[in-house]
Amino acid sequence: MTNPRFWLIVPAAGIGQRMQAECPKQYLKIDRRFILDITLSRTLDSAPFDGCMVALHPDDRWWPDTEASGDSRVQTCHGGSARADSVLAALRALAPQVDADDWVLVHDAARPCIHRDDLTRLITSLQNHDVGGLLASPVADTLKKGNNDTPPQVRETVDRSSLWRALTPQMFRYAKLLNALELAAENARPVTDESSAMEFSGNMPVLVEGRPDNIKVTVPADLALAGFILSQF
Ligand SMILES: Nc1ccn([C@@H]2O[C@H](COP(=O)(O)OP(=O)(O)OP(=O)(O)O)[C@@H](O)[C@H]2O)c(=O)n1
Numbered sequence: 362m363t364n365p366r367f368w369l370i371v372p373a374a375g376i377g378q379r380m381q382a383e384c385p386k387q388y389l390k391i392d393r394r395f396i397l398d399i400t401l402s403r404t405l406d407s408a409p410f411d412g413c414m415v416a417l418h419p420d421d422r423w424w425p426d427t428e429a430s431g432d433s434r435v436q437t438c439h440g441g442s443a444r445a446d447s448v449l450a451a452l453r454a455l456a457p458q459v460d461a462d463d464w465v466l467v468h469d470a471a472r473p474c475i476h477r478d479d480l481t482r483l484i485t486s487l488q489n490h491d492v493g494g495l496l497a498s499p500v501a502d503t504l505k506k507g508n509n510d511t512p513p514q515v516r517e518t519v520d521r522s523s524l525w526r527a528l529t530p531q532m533f534r535y536a537k538l539l540n541a542l543e544l545a546a547e548n549a550r551p552v553t554d555e556s557s558a559m560e561f562s563g564n565m566p567v568l569v570e571g572r573p574d575n576i577k578v579t580v581p582a583d584l585a586l587a588g589f590i591l592s593q594f
């Protein structure tokens with residue numbers, strides 16, 4: 362049996378509504394580089410990937426101007442209406458090239474601050490595991506559950522002792538992840554990350570502690586924060 366290979370999937374088909382920007386957030390720039398290019402270069406240059414599939418919005422008009430569009434390691438496909446649909450489309454696009462037990466790492470285009478050490482720790486921790494897992498960060502704040510009043514009021518303080526913030530990459534075996542996302546879709550089960558789909562299929566993904574500065578650029582304030590974080594590497 363040959364050693365499993367490693368594939369990178371980058372969902373980049375979102376519109377970045379919460380960012381309120383003039384373009385999808387993956388095409389905002391930090392130090393004159395597209396966020397998508399920063400994310401792709403920081404992941405592809407940090408681990409032994411055999412290939413990469415980027416899911417793009419069908420109306421994406423920025424891709425041809427990226428560095429990555431000229432990178433022979435990078436393939437593209439059309440994403441879907443939700444993140445899970447984009448990941449599923451990328452998995453299906455990779456089908457002719459991959460084996461069932463190959464590893465797939467799914468990493469948000471909007472997380473440019475991924476650190477090489479986290480990627481190495483994720484792969485080293487999981488490469489002999491049957492299922493896989495995800496980078497995650499223990500919750501460091503006190504968490505409140507609010508009611509639906511305006512303004513919302515505290516209903517309860519949540520025990521955070523076993524709570525984690527899910528990050529990416531999330532790393533799973535190709536066939537198991539494809540089947541899990543297809544099962545979630547068939548059951549109209551909304552999943553916001555790959556782990557949720559794997560859990561719905563009855564798996565218990567491994568939590569691998571990652572850096573809390575692996576932020577997802579989501580709202581306007583995150584752009585300057587990501588720029589500062591990257592300047593510290
Ligand atoms: N249909 C979608 C929606 C999201 N994504 C990608 O999934 C990642 C994380 O999603 P999120 O932060 O929610 O991005 P957006 O959906 O673009 O943001 P918003 O919800 O503010 O529109 C992003 O890299 C985004 O491009 C995707 O590939 N396909």
Ligand SMILES: C[C@](O)(CO)[C@H](O)COP(=O)(O)O
Nearest residue numbers: 444469527528529553554577
């Ligand atoms: C995948 C993810 O980044 C893990 O925290 C998150 O679920 C993406 O959620 P979003 O609503 O698509 O930003």
